Amino acid sequence: MSILRVRKVAFINFGLLLIFLASWISWYIYPLARTITKEFSVEYGFAAAEWEEHFFYGKVSYAAVPSLFGGSNIPFFDKIYFQLNGDSKCTFVLYVNDDLLDELAEWFDFSESNASDVPMEVRAVKVGDKFIVKSMASTDGALTWEDLMDGYHFYWCFVGVSIVAFMFILGIILIFVALVHKPRQLKPQESPSGVES
Numbered sequence: 001m002s003i004l005r006v007r008k009v010a011f012i013n014f015g016l017l018l019i020f021l022a023s024w025i026s027w028y029i030y031p032l033a034r035t036i037t038k039e040f041s042v043e044y045g046f047a048a049a050e051w052e053e054h055f056f057y058g059k060v061s062y063a064a065v066p067s068l069f070g071g072s073n074i075p076f077f078d079k080i081y082f083q084l085n086g087d088s089k090c091t092f093v094l095y096v097n098d099d100l101l102d103e104l105a106e107w108f109d110f111s112e113s114n115a116s117d118v119p120m121e122v123r124a125v126k127v128g129d130k131f132i133v134k135s136m137a138s139t140d141g142a143l144t145w146e147d148l149m150d151g152y153h154f155y156w157c158f159v160g161v162s163i164v165a166f167m168f169i170l171g172i173i174l175i176f177v178a179l180v181h182k183p184r185q186l187k188p189q190e191s192p193s194g195v196e197s
Contacts, residue, residue: 008178010019012174026164031128032157035132035134036125053125054121054124055122057119058120061085063081064083091133093133095132096143103147104136104143107142119138121136121138126136
């Protein structure tokens with residue numbers, strides 16, 4: 001197998017890998033991106049009734065950190081799932097990094113034994129079957145809209161969408177180059193006259 005043919009297969013494989021990674025990352029980004037687009041839709045009057053934000057009040061009855069990326073401090077992968085008032089049909093997703101968790105821990109910690117005793121107000125947007133948290137507040141403190149959406153979610157959503165777009169376009173280009181590029185045919189060199197072989 002020639003080196004050009006190996007390069008062609010490698011281009012196709014790397015292109016498919018980049019497209020797969022872009023799809024995988026976009027699956028993690030989608031809930032937040034959808035929350036942000038819903039917010040702008042409400043702000044500019046394009047939203048339907050089901051796009052409005054929801055307010056909840058209660059005590060945390062269940063909280064969990066996904067085991068795959070728990071505590072990784074990687075945007076979109078680090079999140080906390082929790083429920084209020086024992087309602088298993090309503091799951092909240094809180095996307096936070098370590099800095100926001102430290103700020104939250106000053107007045108509320110999901111792992112504390114008294115976490116279920118603290119009443120809390122949650123503002124969230126429904127995406128699919130889950131609610132993406134936009135702000136949280138109790139009598140002891142608050143994680144505001146500015147902290148979560150403006151200071152963290154919006155920035156990393158923009159960065160994430162840019163990375164996904166770059167990876168997807170680069171993957172398409174690699175596959176296109178591999179399929180369209182025709183390797184040069186090397187002509188066999190004739191030995192110079194008078195030279196014995």
